[in-house]
């Protein structure tokens with residue numbers, strides 16, 4: 030196949046192989062032997078003796094890597110190295126990696142084109158995406174030096190897995206130097222010293238100094254197939270950097286989307302619809318109300334029905350997005366995608382360095398959870414919720430004010446009732462079933478279950494709120510009359526040896542407030558307990574009469590009945606047991622029905638108060654909170670699953686998971702100025718709401734490994750599935766379904782020009798109070814961690830980490846109120862890593878500022894944990910920012926490889942957050 034000079038059909042790395050590329054058609058190509066879940070091919074490049082077109086001109090070179098798929102004609106530009114300045118023998122730190130999904134075969138050809146870059150500021154033009162079949166843009170700022178090509182099979186079969194190729198001019202004639210291609214394996218360290226390569230430009234040293242130890246191990250590698258079910262379209266980059274003792278370390282950067290971006294919102298919206306439909310039904314069943322309340326209810330119902338329709342429409346739209354796993358920054362404000370997090374990715378760094386264990390560092394990058402479609406004109410949730418609550422509190426004459434805690438309590442009791450009533454009914458039927466089978470053992474078991482659930486049921490109402498709500502509802506009935514549903518059908522008087530549950534007396538007169546019988550509720554409520562006691566007493570009696578419950582049929586071992594144990598009255602014990610218990614069970618169900626009826630109505634009345642105030646703002650606020658929460662939850666579930674899979678073999682982590690829970694640390698880079706104030710206010714509430722989430726790990730019974738969510742707005746349980754082999758290895762507590770909690774914390778430091786404005790002319794108090802409040806939460810988590818983890822673990826942990834010192838340092842930095850104090854973020858992230866937590870980095874779109882921050886974090890970890898040569902810090906940072914996963918992230922979002930910063934913005938950034946020349950500017954999408 031002829032290789033044409035620069036006839037590229039498309040630029041930029043393919044995240045997904047094109048259909049043609051994927052499908053080998055009728056051709057038979059030789060697959061590369063793969064190590065499961067490892068990239069298929071990784072190599073590094075170096076040039077020698079390059080000839081400069083103009084004598085005495087120093088060369089600044091880069092290599093562009095293009096692929097020619099065997100079934101295709103055209104070139105696909107795949108990736109580039111960084112620019113190495115001022116040498117004819119450049120050794121490139123950015124390597125090339127083909128992930129396992131990429132359609133590459135031994136017959137695939139790779140073309141390497143070497144360029145001399147004259148003007149770095151123009152260089153990004155080469156990598157903006159071109160429409161197919163369009164000629165590439167003229168190469169501004171660089172000139173072609175030479176090219177070489179090879180077939181993948183040649184490299185794989187070569188001696189020492191190294192090819193030395195001549196670089197030729199475009200006519201194929203003149204040799205202008207050589208290029209070395211050598212295969213690398215992550216686990217093998219390169220021979221040779223790394224002391225002859227270009228170091229950082231003087232004066233560019235990064236000032237950020239920190240301490241960090243105890244990296245995670247990479248033992249979760251074998252769990253990758255399972256992770257693949259949630260992670261999609263990985264982009265991989267490879268680097269080699271020198272260590273302080275002039276050895277090489279290898280770094281593989283990986284960035285993947287997650288189908289949870291869409292799956293979690295869909296699950297959550299379905300739950301909201303279920304919850305709201307149920308609430309609307311309960312409002313309808315509230316019974317007769319006086320005209321004032323009835324009108325309110327009608328109004329509320331109209332709005333609530335509209336809301337449910339809206340959620341249903343959103344769900345229908347989202348359901349059309351089958352298989353989607355990415356929402357781009359440019360879709361932030363799309364109504365139908367409101368619940369989906371923006372630009373959610375796993376950003377992973379795998380480090381293999383000499384003398385140290387391999388390590389993985391994960392950060393979830395995502396746009397700040399915020400309601401972009403609703404906008405930020407009136408601020409975000411933190412302010413809106415506060416204002417709403419204050420106004421509601423002060424507008425008492427039309428409504429009854431219940432605090433948010435009480436409203437939440439009402440929802441909780443309602444949810445408990447709805448769960449427990451059918452459960453109790455089932456256990457009651459099981460008891461009757463055992464009775465009809467005349468089986469004492471099973472009777473006892475059924476009774477035990479019934480008693481447990483009934484006790485929980487009775488306990489659920491032990492709250493003053495129910496009482497006060499009953500009175501409130503009583504006064505809202507026409508004329509203040511409490512219409513009572515019919516009293517229980519059966520009296521227990523004859524059958525129960527103890528006090529029978531009281532019967533309801535019909536009230537015939539129209540009572541006034543003073544007529545309200547406060548004790549009536551107590552009697553109704555207590556009747557459930559009493560009915561249960563009757564059943565217990567009856568079961569005891571039956572078993573006793575039947576022979577004390579020895580054996581299953583009350584008979585002696587030889588099958589003969591002991592005549593002394595047989596109650597003379599009971600002639601047909603099998604029928605009698607059932608008959609004796611049946612009326613008592615009916616009474617229990619009736620009493621329970623009565624309690625449920627009253628409690629449900631009264632608590633629904635509490636909810637009506639919240640809804641009735643300030644419609645439709647109240648519903649819009651709920652919608653906003655649901656949207657923000659959905660985005661936050663999608664990220665959290667993704668982070669949790671990844672963390673679980675990578676730390677499954679760490680007993681300390683598993684113990685921490687079920688005894689303390691996990692810290693989840695969010696780094697926010699939003700400015701406290703203009704719209705971003707609102708975003709930060711949304712984000713703060715969304716993250717804090719994650720406290721309402723608990724995880725439960727269950728065994729996967731099928732190939733469907735996607736998490737399932739249950740619960741309601743106040744409390745969600747996310748069931749995460751693990752294959753049997755992994756599930757078996759878990760601690761008993763986790764296997765038994767113990768709920769696993771998370772402790773979310775947010776630290777925000779605005780870094781751009783908007784923050785400069787906030788600091789000079791605006792207000793930074795939002796950021797200050799968020800950081801202060803979250804510091805307290807972090808400290809509390811640390812205390813629980815120290816208290817609950819075993820002493821031997823703690824003593825080892827303390828030897829390794831000075832968490833106390835780091836926390837103090839963080840506290841001082843928060844108190845110091847220094848401008849753009851990015852040390853806060855570094856300290857919070859370090860503490861999170863040391864505490865085995867889940868790390869998040871967010872800005873508005875998780876594209877530009879986030880990319881600066883995660884690359885800085887990665888290089889800082891390399892320097893502090895893996896002995897990255899200090900003179901190569903900036904070069905490593907530049908490599909990652911110029912050719913790493915994050916520039917691909919930008920491309921993926923806005924179809925252009927430029928961080929959206931202008932010079933003015935960059936001047937306002939802390940130095941370490943500025944990208945290299947040529948990688949930023951106006952995105953020409």
Ligand SMILES: O=P(O)(O)O[C@H]1[C@H](O)[C@@H](O)[C@H](O)[C@H](O)[C@@H]1OP(=O)(O)O
Nearest residue numbers: 358872873874875876877878929930
């Ligand atoms: O990923 P972000 O940092 O939120 O992207 C910002 C960028 O920082 C800023 O300089 C630019 O002016 C845009 O506002 C970017 O936001 P987009 O949401 O438009 O990508």
